[in-house]
Amino acid sequence: MPPRVLLLLPTSTYRTHDFMAAAERQGVLVVVASEEPSTMERLAGDSLLTLHFGDPKGSAEKVAAFHEKHPLSAVIAVDEETAIVASVISERLGFPGNAPEAAERARLKHVMREALAAADVPAPAHRVFTTDDDPRAAAPGVRYPAVIKPVFLSGSRGVQRVDDEDAFVRAFEWTRELLARPELAKRGGEHARTVLVEDFVPGPEVALEAILTDGELTTLALFDKPDPLDGPYFEETIYVTPSRLPTETQAEIANVTAQAAAALDLRHGPIHAELRLPPGRSPSVLEIAGRSIGGLCSRALRFGLGLSLEELILKHALGEDVTTEKRESKAAGVMMIPIPKKGELMKIEGLEDAKAVEGIEEVTISVHRGAHLIPLPEGSTYLGFIFAKAETPEKVEQALRKAHKALTFQIETR
Numbered sequence: 001m002p003p004r005v006l007l008l009l010p011t012s013t014y015r016t017h018d019f020m021a022a023a024e025r026q027g028v029l030v031v032v033a034s035e036e037p038s039t040m041e042r043l044a045g046d047s048l049l050t051l052h053f054g055d056p057k058g059s060a061e062k063v064a065a066f067h068e069k070h071p072l073s074a075v076i077a078v079d080e081e082t083a084i085v086a087s088v089i090s091e092r093l094g095f096p097g098n099a100p101e102a103a104e105r106a107r108l109k110h111v112m113r114e115a116l117a118a119a120d121v122p123a124p125a126h127r128v129f130t131t132d133d134d135p136r137a138a139a140p141g142v143r144y145p146a147v148i149k150p151v152f153l154s155g156s157r158g159v160q161r162v163d164d165e166d167a168f169v170r171a172f173e174w175t176r177e178l179l180a181r182p183e184l185a186k187r188g189g190e191h192a193r194t195v196l197v198e199d200f201v202p203g204p205e206v207a208l209e210a211i212l213t214d215g216e217l218t219t220l221a222l223f224d225k226p227d228p229l230d231g232p233y234f235e236e237t238i239y240v241t242p243s244r245l246p247t248e249t250q251a252e253i254a255n256v257t258a259q260a261a262a263a264l265d266l267r268h269g270p271i272h273a274e275l276r277l278p279p280g281r282s283p284s285v286l287e288i289a290g291r292s293i294g295g296l297c298s299r300a301l302r303f304g305l306g307l308s309l310e311e312l313i314l315k316h317a318l319g320e321d322v323t324t325e326k327r328e329s330k331a332a333g334v335m336m337i338p339i340p341k342k343g344e345l346m347k348i349e350g351l352e353d354a355k356a357v358e359g360i361e362e363v364t365i366s367v368h369r370g371a372h373l374i375p376l377p378e379g380s381t382y383l384g385f386i387f388a389k390a391e392t393p394e395k396v397e398q399a400l401r402k403a404h405k406a407l408t409f410q411i412e413t414r
Helices: 016-026 056-069 080-093 100-107 109-118 135-141 165-179 182-193 247-264 309-317 351-355 393-406
Strands: 004-008 029-034 048-050 074-077 126-130 146-150 160-162 194-199 205-213 216-225 238-241 269-276 284-289 331-337 343-349 360-365 384-390 408-412
Touching: 004 016, 004 080, 016 029, 016 309, 029 056, 048 056, 056 080, 074 080, 074 309, 080 100, 100 109, 100 247, 100 284, 109 126, 109 194, 109 247, 109 284, 135 165, 146 165, 146 182, 160 165, 165 182, 165 194, 182 194, 205 247, 205 309, 216 247, 238 393, 247 269, 247 284, 269 309, 331 393, 351 360, 351 393, 360 393, 384 393
Parallel strands: 004 029, 004 074, 029 048
Antiparallel strands: 126 194, 146 160, 146 194, 205 216, 205 269, 216 238, 238 331, 269 284, 331 384, 343 408, 360 384
């Protein structure tokens, strides 16, 4: 029998297709676990499961019962939302993975900050507040510029830069209202009452994609982010690899990321780290997550003889050595197409012109006509993704910008 893998796939994830395609290419049987009941579960009892991701222990017991009838070989969290439950299930079944406590440290930003500070890993100084606190009383004690953020959301949702006391009060009150929304209050639980405030770190930002094997970090790709991310919001756009940074700087980034993983006790599986490079100082860890890169961004990466990142993750989860797999020699990049304003998407023009730009491999629009669009920091999605490959990072960046410029989105504000 081929190995059987449990994929934890929230209904909101972008990554279902890519992981399923990777499993098919690798000849791996897949059991899909989602938080939404499927009418097909009773008919396909060996390939579908409904799990309550907010109840890791209950989910682990349900999976253990399933495992007795249909043995599993690995459990994979495809995004941040399922990282903790995946760790609890893996521990219950005796599979390699991160301890649940480590997964929680990586999932919750304020707990991560405390662990990094305790281990002297370079990271922004921080303070923790609750939504019950009075921002006017707190504002004089904050060092500006500062960044205010919820502790359990990802993708820069709810993240804002504030430069003075008045801006802090406004942003704090806005964050309180955001976290009080029923969907987020339910999703965050007690953590929906926590607000993190940290020093703004100047300098360019990078993203490191890596994999941990028994605590040893192997870099898979280092992405430059050529657009300045200075606020007031932090909507990410372009990622380009290989990095154009000096070799010694790249090595320092990998070293600090390894220190951060150790501080959180992350030991096994993919990680995605975001770091800032302040002038004259060591790289500063903004985030380190116990999962791979989000959205559809992984499509920018190919390894060895054409392996996708998802295939690499599957092979690693099944105990294969992937540390010798190298990223392809061509430069590659992705642009997450930002939502320019709130409203209803009426029309998209220029799609064929964008696809015709030299170096462009794919343009994927991930929202449908008529969709109600909400930009960051309130929203959590992008219009789509543009992918490019070329001989140099400079040409990749140019292609992405040219393709984006060819696109126009008609959005009507109601």
